Amino acid sequence: MGIPWKSWEFHGNPGNPMEIPAIPWKSRQSRKSEIRRFPLVKQQQYKIIQEAKRTWLNINVDAHEKKYQEYEHQYQQDLKQFEFISSTHIDTNDTTLFNCFLLYIGHRIHRLKQEIYYEKLPVYRRKFVRLRRRLKPTKKNLVTIAPIIILDLIRHPFTVAELAYLSRGPTYIRPNQSALRPSGQREKQVDKKMNDIINKVKNYMANVYDGRSKIPTTVPMYKFYSERLRTYLLCRYMIPLPLMDQLRARRELKLDKSIRRKLKNYKLVLRETDKSGVLHIGHARDYERKAMEYREKTGAHEELTSNPLDEIFYQVIQLLNKLRSANKISVPQKLKMMPIRNKIELAYMYFLHKSHKKGTPLRPIINTIHAATTQISKHLDELIRPLFDRYARHTTIVDGVDLLSRLHKYIQNGYFNSSTLFVAFDITNLYTILPQEESLVILAEFLHVHHCDIIQGISIDTILDLGRIVPQANAFVYGKKFCRQIIGSAMGSVFTLTLANIFMWKWERQAILSKLPAHEFYGRYIDDIFFTCNESETKVKKWLESANQFHPNIKLTYTIAKSVPFLDVLVCNQNGILFSSVYHKPAAELSLLSFLSDHPRHVFRNVIQTALMRAIRYSSTFEALNIERRSIRLTLLLNE
Structure with a gap:
């Protein structure tokens, strides 16, 4: 992928990138001093104008579609009337006048399509390009309807091409990235890909499915298959790119590097927005200020004086060994939850901008994918979630389709009438305010109520012991600080x-x-x-x-x-x-x-x-x- 948006730590209003002037070439200090706060009022005005233009465009498209449908309806009526009139007129070749007319209409439609595609569209395109050129001097006053990157700055160091690149969104992937790497790196990539595929094939074929016999992993067939696969992958990875593709790949790589450099030099933060689906750039000091305000407001985190990774690792190992010694978990269960020392790391915290809310507040996300308690968290989720899905299904909405399906059943039962009200509400910051110990007590109550005293050989008390260490050992890195979450739990843990x-x-x-x-x-x-x-x-x-x-x-x-x-x-x-x-x-x-x-x-x-x-x-x-x-x-x- 071109840019790992969520992991950038360089040291961010909806606004048109073309509307905000780029910083002219000056000394670094003078350029930094020109980056100021973009007025919130102007952001809101831009958003209102953008939505109005989108609404107006939809209205115009709707009007054209309705007009087209009217013409189509009139044409079909006239065609049926003509067919009825011409049904009595037959020429000497037993061909009706109506069939001749249809043949003519078919040729005429084909000719009109050719005329539009090869004659009228090029003329329209030239007129459109000329119009854009005439509007170029006043382009800064235009508001585009396309999704664009949100710039929380009054001035920025990015070029038009860089802003257009960033406006493609957080899911965009640069093309042909491997083609620009040295041949040695590409060969290593081929070997890694080949080994991954071969291992998956071996594991699949070594197990019995649908009554077929196993294929041992040592058969010579795999060597032949590996050679053929490597040859194919080398051919695909080493083939030279066409000139235009190569130019585009190099151009976008250059844009990528330039954006990274400017973010670092100007101490800017690039993040994906919380719900808008676009990217956001703001100043690092604003980002840190909002993060500090969030921590002070919630009081959910405490700062640690040293790296707690080793301490957490030994706590997890000690707990698993203790449970195994007491025969409360089996050996496979212990191995499944056991963290591997050279593969674990502290979770890290980052924030997403809520650009749709006043003041652009932040939503905290803690990435626990390599945390010491991740395997315990996954195993507990595998044990308990199926039970919750089964016993709480009648009060659980899966998606919009499920909502409509159950509303239709409500209607069929005769309870829906003209005075029926719909009520919708949401809980504010559920993960942050989740009381740790009380949640575990309610978990035990849920299991008792549904007579789930033993789950795959694990008792409720053991589940609570395992569940307690997940939020209590939730330490993470934020910037250069070590922190621990003392209220709630990590939004990112399953x-x-x-x-x-x-x-x-x-x-x-x-x-x-x-x-x-x-x-x-x-x-x-x-x-x-x-x-x-x-x-x-x-x-x-x-x-x-x-x-x-x-x-x-x-x-x-x-x-x-x-x-x-x-x-x-x-x-x-x-x-x-x-x-x-x-x-x-x-x-x-x-x-x-x-x-x-x-x-x-x-x-x-x-x-x-x-x-x-x-x-x-x-x-x-x-x-x-x-x-x-x-x-x-x-x-x-x-x-x-």
């Missing part, structure tokens, strides 16, 4: 998700379900909750205010209406009839995978197919489907 779900299982039973009539529909997706209600809005508000005070850590924000969004679907009660459509969050940009990215071709097909299938499943009317189809088309056009 066990945290299961623990949060079980904590909410207890809360929802006491705070919501105890008041809600049994026939009403209720569902939750992690920290997002949805339910129906036929009571008055005032009474529902009292329920929610009471739920807001039920637990000191749980604070919620809610919406009560006959039309509410939930996840990615919008549901509406229009006089007792359910309407649904795809919902796009206001913060989300029209951003998809860039068509220029070096992803496998099937990925692009999957992106389009997924978007269309979602539109079909969510849209209750043909009009809603058409609106989403136009949105998909516009999004694809903007992500070139």
